[in-house]
Amino acid sequence: MIDYLEVKLNIRQEAKEDFGTIHALVKSAFETALMSQGDEQDYVDHIRAGDTYIPELSLIAEKDGLIVGHIMLATTKVHDGDKTHDFLVLAILSVAEQHRCSGLGAALVYVALDRARRMGYTAVFLAGNRDYYSRFGFVPASRFGIRYKEDVPADLLDNIMALELVPGALDGISGIVDL
Numbered sequence: 117m118i119d120y121l122e123v124k125l126n127i128r129q130e131a132k133e134d135f136g137t138i139h140a141l142v143k144s145a146f147e148t149a150l151m152s153q154g155d156e157q158d159y160v161d162h163i164r165a166g167d168t169y170i171p172e173l174s175l176i177a178e179k180d181g182l183i184v185g186h187i188m189l190a191t192t193k194v195h196d197g198d199k200t201h202d203f204l205v206l207a208i209l210s211v212a213e214q215h216r217c218s219g220l221g222a223a224l225v226y227v228a229l230d231r232a233r234r235m236g237y238t239a240v241f242l243a244g245n246r247d248y249y250s251r252f253g254f255v256p257a258s259r260f261g262i263r264y265k266e267d268v269p270a271d272l273l274d275n276i277m278a279l280e281l282v283p284g285a286l287d288g289i290s291g292i293v294d295l
C-alpha cells in the first residue's frame with residue numbers, strides 16, 4: 117500500500133479478472149487525452165496477446181477497491197545497424213478522469229520504473245507528452261541518436277523519449293526504436 121500525497125493506493129499486477137475493467141478505463145481515459153488514436157484500449161489487449169507482454173510490469177492502481185489507473189510496460193528493440201538491443205517501452209498510462217492530478221499517474225510510473233530496474237531492464241522508451249514525462253527524467257530519444265522507425269512531424273519529434281534506468285545504458289547505442 118502506498119501513501120502518496122495522502123491518496124491511499126494499492127498498486128498491483130493486473131490479473132485476468134481485471135482485463136475488462138482495464139479495457140473500459142483505457143477507452144474512457146483516452147477520450148479526454150490531448151492526443152488519442154481512439155484505439156488505445158485495443159492496443160493494450162494486443163500487447164497482452166503478443167510476445168512483448170510482461171505481466172509483472174502491467175500494473176493497476178486501486179482506490180477503495182476500484183481500478184482507477186493502469187500502466188503497461190512491454191519489451192521493445194533498438195535496431196542499431198546489424199545489432200539489436202532489448203529495452204522497454206512505456207506503452208500506455210491511463211488514470212480515470214475523476215482521479216487525476218492527485219499524483220496517481222506519477223505513482224504508477226515510479227512503481228513501474230522501479231520494478232523494471234529491479235528486474236534488470238536498463239532503459240525505457242515512449243511516445244508521449246514531453247511536458248508530462250520529463251518530470252520522471254525522460255528526455256528526447258534523439259539526444260541518444262535514437263529515432264522512431266516512422267517519420268514523426270517536427271513538432272512531435274521530442275515526444276519520442278528515453279530514460280536510462282541504469283546510467284550509461286544507452287552509451288554507444290543509436291538507431292531506430294520500435295514503439
Ligand SMILES: CC(C)(COP(=O)(O)OP(=O)(O)OC[C@H]1O[C@@H](n2cnc3c(N)ncnc32)[C@H](O)[C@@H]1OP(=O)(O)O)[C@@H](O)C(=O)NCCC(=O)NCCS
Pocket residue numbers: 145146148149150151209210211212215216217218219220221222223243244245247248
Ligand atoms: C496523463 C495522465 C495519465 C496523468 O495522470 P494523473 O494521475 O493526473 O497525473 P499526476 O497526478 O501524476 O500528474 C498531474 C500533472 O500532470 C499534468 N498532466 C496531465 N496530463 C498531461 C498531459 N497530457 N500533458 C502534460 N501534462 C499533463 C497535470 O497538469 C498535472 O500537472 P501539475 O503536477 O503541474 O499540477 C492522465 O491525465 C490520463 O490518463 N490522461 C489520458 C490518457 C493519456 O493521455 N495518457 C498518457 C499518454 S502520453
